[in-house]
Amino acid sequence: MANKTYQAGRIIFERGMDVVRSLDIITKGRVRACFDYCTLELAPGSVIGIGELPNAMYTFTYEALEDTVVYSYPYTGEADLVAMFKTNQKLIGTLVVGSIRFASALQKASLDTLELAGVEYSRLQEARKEYPDLAVKAGMHPKNFPELDRIPAPELQDRSRGWHRDFIDDLAAYENTVKKDFLAIPSIGLGIGLMVNNFAEETMRYVEDIFNYLDNLKETSAAFMNTYQAAKTPRAGAAGDASVPDDPTVHDPLTAVLDYGMPDSETAEYFRSFLSRFKKSPDKYGSEDNDRLIRRELTKKFYDIYTACFLHSVLGSWDLVPLGVRMFLLFGYIDEELAGSEYAAKLASLASSFVPGREAHVLTVYEWLTMIYEGKVMPSKNEFDLDYPAYLKEQKRNGEISEMQEHEMLDSRIDRLKFEIKNMFSTGNRVTFGRITTFVPVFDKDNVNRTLDQSYVTAAAVEDTLNKIRSIDFRAFCRQSVFSNPEIGINSFFLDAEVLPYVILMPNIGSRASLWQEIDSKKRTTPARMILSIFHTEDLTDTCTRLVAEFRWEMCKTEQGVHWNDITDPSLTSMYCDYLQFYRKNSALSAEMREKIGITLKNNSNNFKKIFVADYLTYMKYESQGALRLNKVAREILFAFCPFAASTREKISDNPQFAACIKTYEIALEKKIKPIKNLIAKLNASGIDVPAPIQQQADFLER
Secondary structure, three states: OOEEEEEEOOOOOOOOEEEEOOOEEEHHHHEEEEEOEEEEEEOOOOOOOOOOOOEEEEEOOEEEEEOEEEEEEEEOHHOOOOOOOHOOHHHHHHHHHHHHHHHHHHHHHHHHHHHHHHHHHHHHHHHHHHHHHHHHHHHOOOOOOHHHHHHHOOOOOOOOOHHHHHHHHHHOOOOHHHHHHOOOOHHHHHHHHHHHHHHHHHHHHHHHHHHHHHHHHHOOOOHHHHHHHHHHHOOOOOOOOOOOOHHHHHHOOOHHHHHHHHOOOOHHHHHHHHHHHHHHOOOOOOOOHHHHHHHHHHHHHHHHHHHHHHHHHHHHHHHOOOOHHHHHHHHOOOOHHHOOOOHHHHHHHHHHOOOOOOOOOEEEEEHHHHHHOOOOOOOOOOOOOOHHHHHHHHHHHHOOOOOHHHHHHHHHHHHHHHHHHHHHHHHHHHHHHHOOHHOOOOOOHHHOOOOOOHHEHHHHHHHHHHHHHHHOOOOOOOOEEEEHHHHHEEEEEEEEEOOOOOOOOEEEEEEEEEEEEOEEOEOOOOOOHHHHHHHHOOHHHHHHHHHHHHHHHHHHHHHHHOOOOOOOOOOOOHHHHHHHHHHHHOOOOHHHHHHHHHHHHOOOOOOOHHHHHHHHHHHHHHHHHEEEEEEEOHHHHHHOOOOOOOHHHHHHHOOOHHHHHHHHHHHHHHHHHHHHHHHHHHHHHOOOOOOOOHHHHHHHHHH
């Protein structure tokens, strides 16, 4: 028995690689249990190993979502499970409730994967029916695929259905009552815990059977599906080809998208009808009621169809997604006439060369939604600033969902995805477009006011731009964290940890970018989320600099809490608010400068944040080059909280306007570096290896 600590992102146990030899109680942190077709989340109090067979390979891969601590017990059979429960009689209620939640989520996962198996089998059979005619039309000789006959239909009757399914579901639905009235009695708690484990084991074996069935179906049908797709979607032109590919899905993307996503017939026809009305409208972006109605209804159904296509695409390979559908998912392309043949050719070229799946911080919205769907990140906050778990709690509090539904929806891939599409995607798409009242999510050549080659935003371009900003404002994305190692005498050591933001590329032609949220949930060491049009019509460097400014302001407010504008607790926001609020009494400002600040405040409706963002852009763009554009007070505040990197400081050090700022900063910096150097010297003298975080902090401050 021992405590074990795992850092965020660490694999605790890997499916098919590690053998089940322990029961591990999660005492701190969260763990994701995942496989290709299923993801579950385990909270503190849950037990890794419930439902797994001792001495067999793990069915799931268990990954630490955040820094996690587990307490391990040996596990060779039921006797060890009994011993674990008896050893923790005071916690037996918490442990059993955690097991109940896992078993309930596992039962739901079995139904979801069973449904998925049925859908995939039906798609394969439909493709087999269509293939001979498609091959002939494409000028191909139909091939035989006898291996497909060996794929049985999935066992549609859920083996785990029965009285014990209802038993587990009701335990989950009434967990508070069960914990209070039954689990407090040790023998009853033990009995329920053992029953839940047995049912979970049975369900786990069933889920594993479905996983194996899906793997076999995908592997056995791979050759046929490649041939079928080649017959259905002739190869598009090369990436540099200026002509429209000879591909029916590009020329008639609406049909391709509806055939591929297979939304319900009412949604499909409704969307088709309003798209036609939009195209025929004499003033598509007019302000008349009818024009607004068409745009509104077209937009609503767009996201329903996007969801259907997305869900189909993530079940297979991106290479098998028809080109026209890829253009829809990446760029909102839905009609060749609306887009224009020249732009359709360019979009086809870009979509043909795009490969999703990079583990990066700059992603298309398709890649971002894939991460949401796979449970790698939690959905973004909604318009009421509620994250997904808080939203579900609010729904439960209002009586709109039950406690059991809350747990199910928290683990549901599809519910998480729909929440993200309804909130961040649909709203963010409109915001980045720039003209909120005339927004439509479909690609329209009338919105192109800069060539696509010039406006197309790649992940590399955004990364390069952010790196340039970081090379000047080296602390732009730094958060303070604490390192502790009492064994070598370090109880708390403060670090500057850099946490790069996610930048999500919205599928539109737009002029704006926005900071969606500065942290994920309430944890301050999580990445920010920024959104930007994939075809951006403004200067990318200026846009990204404004995003960083907005992030700095909001992150400071988050860290300072209610004191964000309290001058007695100096911070970037409080100092800037004080400067702008009392500029008339500031003797460091000339009369001319005070008048200028007054005009700026009036033009920005006294919005201090907007003024800071504009000043930060000036600070980064001009002042970092030694060109003075800001007044003395603004410059000193910015330099104090957003100091330039050493290379930039050296470049402008001859300028007397910066000399005092640089001197003040470097004195303060030396006070920070000196105790770290002393600590490193002390550790070296004691023969103790310097922990990597301490050395990294020293190197960071030196730079």
